[in-house]
Amino acid sequence: MKVGVDSVLLGAVAGFSNPHNILDIGAGTGLLSFMAEQRTGALVTAVEYDYDAFIQCSENVELNKKSGNIIVIHSSIQNYTRNSNEFFDHIISNPPFFNNTYKSEIQSRNLARNNEKLTFSELLNCVSELLSDTGIFSVIIPYSTQESFIRKAEDFKLFCVKEIKVFPNEIKKANRVILEFVRDRENAIFEEIIVRDSKTNKYTEKYKKITEEFYLKI
Numbered sequence: 001m002k003v004g005v006d007s008v009l010l011g012a013v014a015g016f017s018n019p020h021n022i023l024d025i026g027a028g029t030g031l032l033s034f035m036a037e038q039r040t041g042a043l044v045t046a047v048e049y050d051y052d053a054f055i056q057c058s059e060n061v062e063l064n065k066k067s068g069n070i071i072v073i074h075s076s077i078q079n080y081t082r083n084s085n086e087f088f089d090h091i092i093s094n095p096p097f098f099n100n101t102y103k104s105e106i107q108s109r110n111l112a113r114n115n116e117k118l119t120f121s122e123l124l125n126c127v128s129e130l131l132s133d134t135g136i137f138s139v140i141i142p143y144s145t146q147e148s149f150i151r152k153a154e155d156f157k158l159f160c161v162k163e164i165k166v167f168p169n170e171i172k173k174a175n176r177v178i179l180e181f182v183r184d185r186e187n188a189i190f191e192e193i194i195v196r197d198s199k200t201n202k203y204t205e206k207y208k209k210i211t212e213e214f215y216l217k218i
Contacts, residue, residue: 003031005195006140006176007094011035012211013164013193014138015180016042019089023047023130025077025123030057030070032092035214037069042089044070047080049117077118077126087132093139095123120149127181128156137181140166143174153181164191169198 011032016022019042024033027046037044046061048054054074061070073080096118120141127137137158141149143165150160158181166176174192194204208218 007031008035008211008214009166009176009193009195009207010092010094010138010140010178011039012214013178014039014090014092015136015162016040016090017136019135021045021086021088021090023088023091025091025093025126026095026118027057027072028053028094030060030072032094033057033070033072034060034064034066036090036092037066038214040090041069045086045088046070046072047075047077048072049074049076078122081126081129084130086130087135088130089132089135091127091131091135091137093123093127093137095120095139095141120145120152124149124153124156124158128158131158131183133183135182138178139181140176140178143177146177146179149179157183159183159185160188161186162189162191164193167192167194169196169201170194171198 012035016039019040022036022040022042022044024036024044024046027033027048030046033044033046036042046057048057051074054072058072061067061072131137153160160179161182162180164178165174166178167174193206195207196202197204203218212218
């Protein structure tokens with residue numbers, strides 16, 4: 001999977017609040033884990049189900065000399081949750097969210113894109129089991145699923161405190177939303193990000209300002 005805007009945005013805007021430890025659910029090749037570690041210096045646990053992605057993530061951690069900062073685990077998050085006794089100050093995830101509608105000849109891409117191995121309810125159940133009492137859960141999902149996701153989260157006593165609508169450009173509708181959840185109800189904060197200018201197809205100044213420390217060139 002290529003580096004995409006979804007993960008870059010989530011990693012750049014996640015509301016880290018001096019966490020001691022962070023969990024990256026569905027780490028892929030490690031992008032969110034690296035961004036979280038870069039921003040916080042916290043210990044990051046990266047859990048990845050697909051074996052090839054796990055190997056690549058492990059290699060990326062070793063090549064970047066982050067073995068003491070990022071721990072890579074080959075497991076489904078369901079199995080990890082059943083066997084873990086650790087609680088995390090922050091959990092981040094760019095989960096698979098297509099409902100069996102995106103199919104590729106490459107099985108690893110199917111696992112990364114489709115939620116048949118990790119439904120939203122399963123994800124939220126795992127988060128509810130692993131999040132510390134004062135922890136924060138940050139996730140990016142399709143905007144069309146926002147309301148149902150928030151309702152499901154409340155079933156697990158997770159309450160939305162931030163919504164960031166993501167627009168591809170200023171003339172298109174929002175297609176993604178970044179949500180943050182905590183265990184106690186609070187007044188929610190609402191924000192918007194436009195990724196590109198429709199006339200030039202270049203990144204907007206706001207997007208560049210938010211993400212510039214993570215690109216070699218933007």
